[in-house]
Amino acid sequence: MDQTPLNAVDIQHLTHNYGQRVALADLSLQIAPGEVFGLLGPNGSGKTTLFRVLSTIILPPVGAVKVFGRDVATDQAAVRSLIGVVFQSPSLDKQLTARENLTHHGHLYGLRGRDLAQRVEETLAAFKLADRGRERISTFSGGMRRRVEVAMGLLHRPRLLLMDEPSTGLDPAARIDLWSIIADLRRQGVSVIVTTHLMEEADLCDRLAILEQGKLLACDTPAALKSSVGGDVVAMTSREPERLQQTLAERLGLRSQTIDRTVRLEMPDAHLAVPKIIEAAPGLVESIAVGKPTLQDVFIRLTGRSLAD
Numbered sequence: 556m557d558q559t560p561l562n563a564v565d566i567q568h569l570t571h572n573y574g575q576r577v578a579l580a581d582l583s584l585q586i587a588p589g590e591v592f593g594l595l596g597p598n599g600s601g602k603t604t605l606f607r608v609l610s611t612i613i614l615p616p617v618g619a620v621k622v623f624g625r626d627v628a629t630d631q632a633a634v635r636s637l638i639g640v641v642f643q644s645p646s647l648d649k650q651l652t653a654r655e656n657l658t659h660h661g662h663l664y665g666l667r668g669r670d671l672a673q674r675v676e677e678t679l680a681a682f683k684l685a686d687r688g689r690e691r692i693s694t695f696s697g698g699m700r701r702r703v704e705v706a707m708g709l710l711h712r713p714r715l716l717l718m719d720e721p722s723t724g725l726d727p728a729a730r731i732d733l734w735s736i737i738a739d740l741r742r743q744g745v746s747v748i749v750t751t752h753l754m755e756e757a758d759l760c761d762r763l764a765i766l767e768q769g770k771l772l773a774c775d776t777p778a779a780l781k782s783s784v785g786g787d788v789v790a791m792t793s794r795e796p797e798r799l800q801q802t803l804a805e806r807l808g809l810r811s812q813t814i815d816r817t818v819r820l821e822m823p824d825a826h827l828a829v830p831k832i833i834e835a836a837p838g839l840v841e842s843i844a845v846g847k848p849t850l851q852d853v854f855i856r857l858t859g860r861s862l863a864d
């Protein structure tokens with residue numbers, strides 16, 4: 556008998572078009588149980604479409620997509636019970652209490668009676684909301700509302716949680732709380748797929764996929780992605796970035812690019828080159844910084860733009 560553990564997600568050659576527009580192009584990737592998987596991509600790269608396919612809202616016309624071995628095209632009810640979704644736009648009813656929102660959500664998943672009531676109380680307690688359960692959502696802070704959203708996504712005990720930009724609108728403290736919830740889920744073996752534009756969040760994922768225009772540009776651990784850039788990254792600010800780029804190319808043979816008004820280049824042992832750069836471009840460099848590659852550098856190398864765009 557095959558003892559290979561099932562992938563949480565197994566996507567093979569998934570393509571999805573909206574009319575003439577390609578949203579996902581021959582995408583293949585696998586996600587393990589208990590893995591926290593980040594999706595990075597500029598606007599329109601296909602992240603939401605992928606969530607829609609995984610949550611069976613749209614069917615994949617081309618390719619095969621399985622969630623814990625269940626096919627999203629043919630086994631929709633099973634797939635829906637296996638996943639929880641936290642969408643970007645708030646889905647809570649503000650006029651209802653936290654407890655009522657959770658209870659309604661439980662009904663949608665066929666939960667009833669004492670079992671549901673018990674789960675709601677456990678979930679409220681797990682999310683440190685027990686003492687606020689009777690209050691209307693309209694009286695909650697943004698961070699607390701987010702916690703209720705995540706609690707709702709987990710009420711039916713899914714094995715895969717999809718979260719679309721869950722930190723949007725959260726202050727740093729609420730963001731830390733959210734990521735400690737994600738770390739708990741990982742320990743419980745729940746897989747999490749999260750989209751984010753924040754580098755510090757991407758760094759917390761076990762693996763990341765970088766998408767652009769529906770294509771998978773890279774998929775690896777944050778450390779491996781960063782080491783793929785190699786060497787150091789030199790970032791310079793200048794009032795005349797184009798002239799600086801031209802001067803570096805002509806005088807030192809260095810190829811650079813300007814992203815977000817910062818001139819940047821990759822090279823080994825960059826600290827040795829700093830004095831040469833400043834001498835070669837007198838008055839053109841306002842500030843210069845040398846650092847090890849970050850995920851931002853990986854993203855820029857692969858897409859030619861910054862993730863924050």
Ligand SMILES: Nc1ncnc2c1ncn2[C@@H]1O[C@H](COP(=O)(O)OP(=O)(O)OP(=O)(O)O)[C@@H](O)[C@H]1O
Pocket residue numbers: 573576577578596597598599600601602603604605
């Ligand atoms: N309902 C739709 N009809 C037509 N085109 C669509 C539709 N939904 C998405 N698209 C297009 O498909 C592509 C992928 O969009 P998608 O929403 O999946 O990207 P995204 O990565 O989630 O973007 P964002 O970061 O802005 O949320 C884009 O070109 C988008 O314009």
